[in-house]
Amino acid sequence: MSITRSPIQPCLWFDDTLEEAARFYTGIFPNSSIDHLSRYGDAGPGTPGSVMAGEFTLDGMTFRGINGGPAFPFTEAISFSIACRDQSEVDYYWDSLADGGEESVCGWLKDRFGLSWQIVPVRLYELVADPVPERAMAATRAMLGMRRIVVAELEAAADAAVGTAAPG
Structure with missing residues (x-):
């Protein structure tokens, strides 16, 4: 399956709130969805099951997000x-x-x-x-x-x- 989207997408660096933010934003904007959340596994550097990165769509615009820590607010x-x-x-x-x-x-x-x-x-x-x-x-x-x-x-x-x- 091929997904057509803009080759340019904003990527937002969250401390550790990507999933909460994606739910907040998709609850506000029409035509929105949480498209994918990647979680750390047992062998990953993060807490198993916690969100590492993901994509969400707000009114047709796709955003990428990462939980990168507090270094870059x-x-x-x-x-x-x-x-x-x-x-x-x-x-x-x-x-x-x-x-x-x-x-x-x-x-x-x-x-x-x-x-x-x-x-x-x-x-x-x-x-x-x-x-x-x-x-x-x-x-x-x-x-x-x-x-x-x-x-x-x-x-x-x-x-x-x-x-x-x-x-x-």
């Missing part, structure tokens, strides 16, 4: 961005991924495993690229003052910058 230098259709999707991913983690600013958070996520409504991209510079700057300033991105507040800031609602 996650940092914000690598993050995953979720483009959300609307505020309810922003709220869902924010609440789910921040549970047990740490909220940051400008739509960023760290989940309980220390992995960074950007929860971004598509509307933010539209507003910061608005052809009216005052609207774009106002939306950007509003975003910079937020933790979780709130679409209605972005739109209100953009509209207030020119004293009227956006055409459309």
Whole structure:
């Protein structure tokens, strides 16, 4: 059987929580599954039966993971961005991924495993690229003052910058 997938896949280094993380993430994202977990055997360097490595799919994207120990924790230098259709999707991913983690600013958070996520409504991209510079700057300033991105507040800031609602 041949599996078609991208030749480029993220590989995440966990201390010793790969299986827990894979279950957490696949419980949040649609079209997700734990595809394979390799466990140490009796002769392996790890505890027999404990997870060594594995693959899981989140909304169609395959991730590899290893339990490599505490030497290399996650940092914000690598993050995953979720483009959300609307505020309810922003709220869902924010609440789910921040549970047990740490909220940051400008739509960023760290989940309980220390992995960074950007929860971004598509509307933010539209507003910061608005052809009216005052609207774009106002939306950007509003975003910079937020933790979780709130679409209605972005739109209100953009509209207030020119004293009227956006055409459309």
